[in-house]
Amino acid sequence: xxxxxxxxxxxxxxxxxxxxxxxxxxxxxxxxxxxxxxxxxxxxxxxxxxxxxxxxxxxxxxxxxxxxxxxxxxxxxxxxxxxxxxxxxxxxxxxxxxxxxxxxxxxxxxxxxxxxxxxxxxxxxxxxxxxxxxxxxxxxxxxxxxxxxxxxxxxxxxxxxxxxxxxxxxxxxxxxxxxxxxxxxxxxxxxxxxxxxxxxxxxxxxxxxxxxxxxxxxxxxxxxxxxxxxxxxxxxxxxxxxxxxxxxxxxx
Amino acid sequence: xxxxxxxxxxxxxxxxxxxxxxxxxxxxxxxxxxxxxxxxxxxxxxxxxxxxxxxxxxxxxxxxxxxxxxxxxxxxxxxxxxxxxxxxxxxxxxxxxxxxxxxxxxxxxxxxxxxxxxxxxxxxxxxxxxxxxxxxxxxxxxxxxxxxxxxxxxxxxxxxxxxxxxxxxxxxxxxxxxxxxxxxxxxxxxxxxxxxxxxxxxxxxxxxxxxxxxxxxxxxxxxxxxxxxxxxxxxxxxxxxxxxxx
Numbered sequence: 001x002x003x004x005x006x007x008x009x010x011x012x013x014x015x016x017x018x019x020x021x022x023x024x025x026x027x028x029x030x031x032x033x034x035x036x037x038x039x040x041x042x043x044x045x046x047x048x049x050x051x052x053x054x055x056x057x058x059x060x061x062x063x064x065x066x067x068x069x070x071x072x073x074x075x076x077x078x079x080x081x082x083x084x085x086x087x088x089x090x091x092x093x094x095x096x097x098x099x100x101x102x103x104x105x106x107x108x109x110x111x112x113x114x115x116x117x118x119x120x121x122x123x124x125x126x127x128x129x130x131x132x133x134x135x136x137x138x139x140x141x142x143x144x145x146x147x148x149x150x151x152x153x154x155x156x157x158x159x160x161x162x163x164x165x166x167x168x169x170x171x172x173x174x175x176x177x178x179x180x181x182x183x184x185x186x187x188x189x190x191x192x193x194x195x196x197x198x199x200x201x202x203x204x205x206x207x208x209x210x211x212x213x214x215x216x217x218x219x220x221x222x223x224x225x226x227x228x229x230x231x232x233x234x235x236x237x238x239x240x241x242x243x244x245x246x247x248x249x250x251x252x
Numbered sequence: 253x254x255x256x257x258x259x260x261x262x263x264x265x266x267x268x269x270x271x272x273x274x275x276x277x278x279x280x281x282x283x284x285x286x287x288x289x290x291x292x293x294x295x296x297x298x299x300x301x302x303x304x305x306x307x308x309x310x311x312x313x314x315x316x317x318x319x320x321x322x323x324x325x326x327x328x329x330x331x332x333x334x335x336x337x338x339x340x341x342x343x344x345x346x347x348x349x350x351x352x353x354x355x356x357x358x359x360x361x362x363x364x365x366x367x368x369x370x371x372x373x374x375x376x377x378x379x380x381x382x383x384x385x386x387x388x389x390x391x392x393x394x395x396x397x398x399x400x401x402x403x404x405x406x407x408x409x410x411x412x413x414x415x416x417x418x419x420x421x422x423x424x425x426x427x428x429x430x431x432x433x434x435x436x437x438x439x440x441x442x443x444x445x446x447x448x449x450x451x452x453x454x455x456x457x458x459x460x461x462x463x464x465x466x467x468x469x470x471x472x473x474x475x476x477x478x479x480x481x482x483x484x485x486x487x488x489x490x491x492x493x494x495x496x497x498x
Contacts, residue, residue, distance in 0.1 A: 049373075088367040102375050154375075
């Protein structure tokens with residue numbers, strides 16, 4: 001479980017997060033949704049310590065991450081897997097080397113064991129024959145799947161996914177969503193997904209926070225989101241002309 | 253003020269870069285890879301430049317030593333001194349700053365803008381240490397060898413082209429390069445080389461590490477890395493010469 005209390009962050013005069021609080025539950029897909037520029041990625045980066053917060057606390061299973069020094073944070077980070085928007089795979093390494101890399105850094109497993117783990121993770125994300133390929137040889141969806149494989153290789157307790165569906169076609173997006181959902185339930189991990197994709201929200205949103213101009217305006221789950229009364233959220237959920245027409249029919 | 257800000261940021265980055273490695277074997281392997289790519293990969297260009305540098309110094313010296321009072325072996329002496337004291341350590345380091353410096357800055361800069369450095373950090377890896385330390389250690393270790401080879405090839409180039417163009421005889425040239433040879437000259441050159449190697453790799457890594465933006469900024473970082481490395485090499489060349497030779 002991750003608890004965030006009163007996180008605030010600004011860049012110069014621009015306030016990005018204004019005292020955001022939320023509880024990310026274990027074994028569930030926790031979604032932070034919002035429009036582009038609402039502060040979702042900044043929120044995520046503050047949680048994993050890539051950005052320094054101006055105030056507030058982040059607790060990983062009651063361990064205060066914000067007050068830790070560099071070396072204490074490293075211990076928590078070993079429990080974190082993260083899927084970046086572009087995959088962030090290491091270009092100079094093959095897919096297998098990418099997955100083995102965190103294992104080599106933090107475990108004393110033999111090469112054989114590490115390879116077995118890499119193959120298991122690759123088959124878990126349905127890419128059993130991609131081990132020898134380089135990231136430049138992969139499609140966008142494959143990169144995301146390899147990034148998930150790398151993230152789960154170290155058996156993380158917390159999985160962060162920053163816009164896992166960005167740049168993907170709807171079918172591949174569904175595959176990625178399914179994968180995130182399965183991994184979350186299978187390993188009982190705390191998953192945090194940053195997205196503005198409504199299909200993902202309705203597919204995997206067990207616990208949702210709607211971020212609007214640096215504040216959490218609404219909390220709920222995928223069943224509740226369709227019946228919200230918040231105008232800002234209605235505009236977000238029913239953004240397209242088709243959905244607007246659909247909502248009018250429902251309301252009637 | 254801006255200069256002080258950058259200097260402070262650079263010192264803090266170096267402090268992180270030379271922090272305790274996560275796993276020594278991986279850093280060792282990484283250093284060997286860097287020795288190959290930064291050092292062995294630069295041998296070709298260093299060799300070509302050295303041979304022709306030696307040749308030009310020999311020919312220039314012979315054309316300028318027109319007085320009958322100056323013996324012909326002075327051509328060999330001038331080539332030796334020029335190559336060992338300045339051309340090999342300083343000019344080759346300036347060239348390496350262009351080749352190696354831009355490569356380091358663009359490599360680390362690209363990793364920054366594609367979130368690969370963030371990925372390392374989130375994994376719990378000290379990205380500064382993992383990316384910078386092996387490069388610095390590799391250059392500090394291998395550059396003196398490159399410079400020694402450059403010295404040899406420079407003096408050899410002077411001899412070869414001196415004979416081929418007929419400006420100096422083999423006997424006089426060899427007598428000249430041996431005349432009043434002080435081994436401290438080589439030590440001085442190697443001390444400079446080590447300092448320059450540290451400057452090239454650390455300054456370039458600094459510019460790459462703090463790249464912010466996209467492809468355009470990676471290009472800018474790469475240019476800045478070369479420009480600042482070159483300026484610092486020249487400044488430290490003056491300081492070290494003053495310290496070690498006066």
